[in-house]
Amino acid sequence: MMNKYFVFLLILSWQLASAQTEKLFFYMEKDSLLGVKNENGKIIISPKPSWNSGIYWDNREIKSEIFNIDFKDNLFGYYDRKGEFLFQTFITSEGPDGFQEGYIRYRENDKSGLYSDKGNKVTLAKYDWISPINFGFALFCNGCYFDTSKDEEHAPLVGGTWGFVSKNGLEIIPTDKRNHPKDFETKDHQFIPYQFQYNDKEKQILDFFEKRKDQITQINGLNCNEKTLYFEIFHKPTEYDNFYRIKTFELCNSDLNGADENYDDFKNFKVSADGKNYYVLYIDLVNYKDYSEYVERKISVDTWIKQNLNNLK
Numbered sequence: 001m002m003n004k005y006f007v008f009l010l011i012l013s014w015q016l017a018s019a020q021t022e023k024l025f026f027y028m029e030k031d032s033l034l035g036v037k038n039e040n041g042k043i044i045i046s047p048k049p050s051w052n053s054g055i056y057w058d059n060r061e062i063k064s065e066i067f068n069i070d071f072k073d074n075l076f077g078y079y080d081r082k083g084e085f086l087f088q089t090f091i092t093s094e095g096p097d098g099f100q101e102g103y104i105r106y107r108e109n110d111k112s113g114l115y116s117d118k119g120n121k122v123t124l125a126k127y128d129w130i131s132p133i134n135f136g137f138a139l140f141c142n143g144c145y146f147d148t149s150k151d152e153e154h155a156p157l158v159g160g161t162w163g164f165v166s167k168n169g170l171e172i173i174p175t176d177k178r179n180h181p182k183d184f185e186t187k188d189h190q191f192i193p194y195q196f197q198y199n200d201k202e203k204q205i206l207d208f209f210e211k212r213k214d215q216i217t218q219i220n221g222l223n224c225n226e227k228t229l230y231f232e233i234f235h236k237p238t239e240y241d242n243f244y245r246i247k248t249f250e251l252c253n254s255d256l257n258g259a260d261e262n263y264d265d266f267k268n269f270k271v272s273a274d275g276k277n278y279y280v281l282y283i284d285l286v287n288y289k290d291y292s293e294y295v296e297r298k299i300s301v302d303t304w305i306k307q308n309l310n311n312l313k
Contacts, residue, residue, distance in 0.1 A: 024062040044083040066119045080119045101234040103133040122169040134258045136167050136195025219308045224252040237273040244271040280304045
C-alpha cells in the first residue's frame with residue numbers, strides 16, 4: 001500500500017510541475033481571431049476577435065503568470081495560465097493601467113482594487129478610486145469624485161474619505177512619529193510605515209546600489225534641490241523572470257516618485273538570481289519586418305557608470 005501511495009505522490013508532483021512550467025503561446029487563426037495554446041497545441045483560450053491582434057503576433061510566448069488579451073467582447077481583460085478570466089483593468093485618462101511594483105489596478109461593479117502579477121486578488125474592489133502602488137502602498141478614497149467644473153481633461157479628485165492600503169491589502173494607520181528612517185511623511189505630517197523587508201542576500205544586493213548612489217544620481221540628474229534616492233527590490237526571481245528587479249524612488253522635497261518600470265530608462269535595474277550580475281535597464285524600439293516592438297535592454301551597471309561618467313568629464 002505504501003509503495004502505491006508513494007508512486008501516486010510522484011505522479012501528482014510531476015503533473016503539478018508540468019502544469020507550472022508548460023509554455024503558452026498566443027496564436028492567430030483566419031480572420032485575425034486570437035487565442036492561446038500550450039506547447040503541445042492544446043487550446044487554453046479559444047480564438048475570438050481582438051481589437052489589437054497585431055501586437056500578439058503568432059506564436060509569441062507568454063512569459064508571465066497572468067496576461068492581457070483585448071478581445072472585442074472583453075476589453076482590457078486579464079487571464080491566468082489556465083485560461084480563466086480574472087479581471088478587467090482599471091482605465092486611466094491615458095489608457096489601461098499597467099503594473100507598478102508587481103501590482104495593477106482593476107475594476108469591478110464600478111469599484112476599484114488591486115491584483116498582483118501572480119494572479120492574486122490583493123484587495124476587493126471596494127474603493128471609488130485607488131492610486132497605483134508606490135513605495136509599497138497606495139492611496140484610496142471613497143465618496144470622492146472628479147470635479148470637471150473647471151478642467152474636464154485634468155479634473156481633480158475632491159471630497160470623500162481618504163486612506164492608505166499596503167501592497168499586502170491591509171489598510172494602513174499612519175503613525176504620529178517616525179519609527180524607521182524610510183517611513184514616508186504625509187502632507188499631514190503623519191508617517192506611513194516603511195513597507196519593505198529583506199533577508200541578508202537582498203540587503204547585499206541593495207548595498208551594491210547604495211555604494212554607487214552618488215554616481216547614479218550624477219548621471220540621471222537632479223529634479224530638485226533636496227533630493228534623496230532610494231533603491232528597493234519589488235520583484236524576486238520566478239520561473240518566468242529569473243531576476244531580482246530593483247527600482248529607484250526619488251524623495252523630492254515632500255513628494256515620493258517611483259521610477260516607471262515601463263518607460264523610465266536607466267532608473268530600473270535587474271540582478272541575476274545568484275546576486276552576481278547587475279544590470280541597468282532601458283527600452284529600445286525594434287522595427288521588425290511585420291511589426292514593431294518595445295524591447296527591454298540591459299547593460300552592466302558598472303559599464304554604464306564608467307561610460308557615462310567619462311562623457312560627463
